Amino acid sequence: MRHKTNNHALIAYTSPASEVSEQYRIIQTNLFYTTVDHPVKTILVTSTADGEGKTTLLCNLGISYAEIGKRVLLVDANFRRPMLHRIMGGKNVQGLAQGLMNPALLLQAVVDTSIPNLKLLPSGMETANPSKLLSAGLEQALKELSKHFDLVLVDSPSLASVSDSQVAAACCDGVVLVVRYGRIKQASVHKTVEKLKLVKARILGTVISFRPRHEQR
Numbered sequence: 001m002r003h004k005t006n007n008h009a010l011i012a013y014t015s016p017a018s019e020v021s022e023q024y025r026i027i028q029t030n031l032f033y034t035t036v037d038h039p040v041k042t043i044l045v046t047s048t049a050d051g052e053g054k055t056t057l058l059c060n061l062g063i064s065y066a067e068i069g070k071r072v073l074l075v076d077a078n079f080r081r082p083m084l085h086r087i088m089g090g091k092n093v094q095g096l097a098q099g100l101m102n103p104a105l106l107l108q109a110v111v112d113t114s115i116p117n118l119k120l121l122p123s124g125m126e127t128a129n130p131s132k133l134l135s136a137g138l139e140q141a142l143k144e145l146s147k148h149f150d151l152v153l154v155d156s157p158s159l160a161s162v163s164d165s166q167v168a169a170a171c172c173d174g175v176v177l178v179v180r181y182g183r184i185k186q187a188s189v190h191k192t193v194e195k196l197k198l199v200k201a202r203i204l205g206t207v208i209s210f211r212p213r214h215e216q217r
Ligand SMILES: Nc1ncnc2c1ncn2[C@@H]1O[C@H](COP(=O)(O)OP(=O)(O)OP(=O)(O)O)[C@@H](O)[C@H]1O
Pocket: 001, 002, 003, 004, 006, 008, 009, 047, 049, 050, 051, 052, 053, 054, 055, 056, 057, 078, 081, 083, 156, 157, 158, 209, 210, 211
């Protein structure tokens, strides 16, 4: 899919009747049927390279689920370039980093957004070694968070540069891979899939972003 406006991350909320919002609902439906036999509660959204549209997909997918009454939590596990607090309009002081270091702080760091049913766990303060922090506590943290939400969507950096997403993929029930149309070579996508398979991630599907309208079927 390709957006035409600049207000990408919240389009499913601001323009629910738009064609793009409908495409997010289609992705949501496809995910439902893909996981109907083995339901998922925690989904990681990742990609091969930076700027492929992970955060945009994650936010809009979260909004689509929230709209049908699911209690959704967006988790910012992109310590390299955290964006969710900016998009949702909040601070990034307390967040996942604190919750990983001290589990008692995890739920306290969850904040409301202006969208009903949609909550946010920002990344929290900067941390020197995100990969290590995630390995040490993410699995347990997600287990705890899933008790309070119907769906937990985890944002992450790309797989090409750092290992954070591999660690996160191993802790989530499923992974959605974003591939930016015309930007990423097939061989690179294969490498990404191999990295995910290595940690036994369950790849739920691939979303092609930035696909020009005339190329869409
Ligand atoms: N499907 C799309 N069509 C057109 N523009 C898009 C689409 N998805 C995202 N964008 C735009 O591309 C830019 C990068 O998107 P986004 O921040 O979601 O990527 P990302 O993969 O999360 O980046 P990063 O690797 O830095 O976390 C943003 O300006 C966003 O508005």
